[in-house]
Amino acid sequence: MASILVAGATGKVGQAIILALKHHPLRALVRDQTQLGAADGKVHEIFAADARDPASLRGVCKDIDIVITSIGGSLQLRRTPSKSGYWEVDYQANKNLLAEAKQAGVRKFIYVSVFKAPEIKGSAYFEAHAAFEEELKRSGLDYAIIRPTGIYYIFEEFVNFARRGIVPLFGDGSAKTNPIDEHDVARICVEALDASQTIYDVGGPEVFTRREIGELCFQALGKKPRFIKYPAGLMRAFIKPLKLFDQRLFDLMDFAILVNTVDFVAPRQGHNKLENYLNHLTASG
Numbered sequence: 001m002a003s004i005l006v007a008g009a010t011g012k013v014g015q016a017i018i019l020a021l022k023h024h025p026l027r028a029l030v031r032d033q034t035q036l037g038a039a040d041g042k043v044h045e046i047f048a049a050d051a052r053d054p055a056s057l058r059g060v061c062k063d064i065d066i067v068i069t070s071i072g073g074s075l076q077l078r079r080t081p082s083k084s085g086y087w088e089v090d091y092q093a094n095k096n097l098l099a100e101a102k103q104a105g106v107r108k109f110i111y112v113s114v115f116k117a118p119e120i121k122g123s124a125y126f127e128a129h130a131a132f133e134e135e136l137k138r139s140g141l142d143y144a145i146i147r148p149t150g151i152y153y154i155f156e157e158f159v160n161f162a163r164r165g166i167v168p169l170f171g172d173g174s175a176k177t178n179p180i181d182e183h184d185v186a187r188i189c190v191e192a193l194d195a196s197q198t199i200y201d202v203g204g205p206e207v208f209t210r211r212e213i214g215e216l217c218f219q220a221l222g223k224k225p226r227f228i229k230y231p232a233g234l235m236r237a238f239i240k241p242l243k244l245f246d247q248r249l250f251d252l253m254d255f256a257i258l259v260n261t262v263d264f265v266a267p268r269q270g271h272n273k274l275e276n277y278l279n280h281l282t283a284s285g
């Protein structure tokens with residue numbers, strides 16, 4: 001049975017990947033083992049390193065057959081204080097890991113990227129993912145790239161707004177998307193272990209407008225929906241000064257405005273429904 005390194009193991013997707021890989025010998029690459037959450041106790045070995053630092057990665061791929069990486073800069077507002085931008089993490093940290101994988105003779109490298117990474121220009125988030133995809137394709141390793149739409153947990157921010165009574169919409173809320181559960185993304189990573197397919201564009205089972213997602217959040221809380229609309233052009237002008245003193249926060253806001261105002265609909269590969277996810281989330285507090 002292939003031995004697998006899961007990098008990004010403390011993240012939402014990384015934890016789900018570990019839970020989905022039931023029978024493989026697993027090594028987890030982490031910065032802080034206490035953040036393994038649901039994956040705690042489910043791996044055979046822990047390797048502590050900061051993937052931005054190549055020296056700290058030495059030996060991480062020793063005796064590993066397959067690497068799955070979901071290392072990425074966070075999309076959560078409350079985790080933004082980290083000074084690392086998307087280029088340092090999504091691109092450079094994964095590139096450092098790829099170099100280690102090549103050196104160690106890893107058989108396959110699976111990367112969790114983002115839907116439309118190669119198409120969307122002018123956004124650090126998308127461009128950093130696309131640039132790493134290119135590094136991977138050029139690496140000579142057998143590879144798979146998984147490109148999900150938004151993952152359900154990012155709507156926790158919407159639920160928090162709904163709890164406070166009003167959900168913000170960038171634009172008019174009509175842009176469509178089919179977000180996907182992290183466990184469905186993990187299942188697809190597992191399917192990719194032995195498949196020859198290299199690119200997986202993956203979305204969830206249902207397409208919603210952004211406004212409909214907001215309505216589902218209110219519904220899960222048993223509250224009447226209320227929205228406030230921010231025109232996208234105005235928001236873009238408003239965040240511009242952020243660039244001068246917090247590039248990371250600027251890139252995150254820029255990403256949020258973009259994905260909330262364009263259609264982001266991928267082939268329907270997920271099974272788990274957003275409504276069930278939100279109901280479970282609100283029921284558990």
Ligand SMILES: NC(=O)c1ccc[n+]([C@@H]2O[C@H](COP(=O)([O-])OP(=O)(O)OC[C@H]3O[C@@H](n4cnc5c(N)ncnc54)[C@H](OP(=O)(O)O)[C@@H]3O)[C@@H](O)[C@H]2O)c1
Nearest residue numbers: 008010011012013031050051052070071072074114150151
């Ligand atoms: N969330 C979404 O809606 C979404 C949608 C489409 C695509 N994606 C992509 O899917 C991938 C996984 O996303 P996710 O939602 O699971 O993100 P996440 O919960 O923020 O997890 C990111 C993981 O990367 C790790 N990491 C960050 N910097 C690191 C470093 N310097 N060295 C080692 N590990 C580092 C984090 O570790 P720490 O715990 O130590 O920070 C964490 O384990 C990312 O490429 C993301 O861009 C996400």
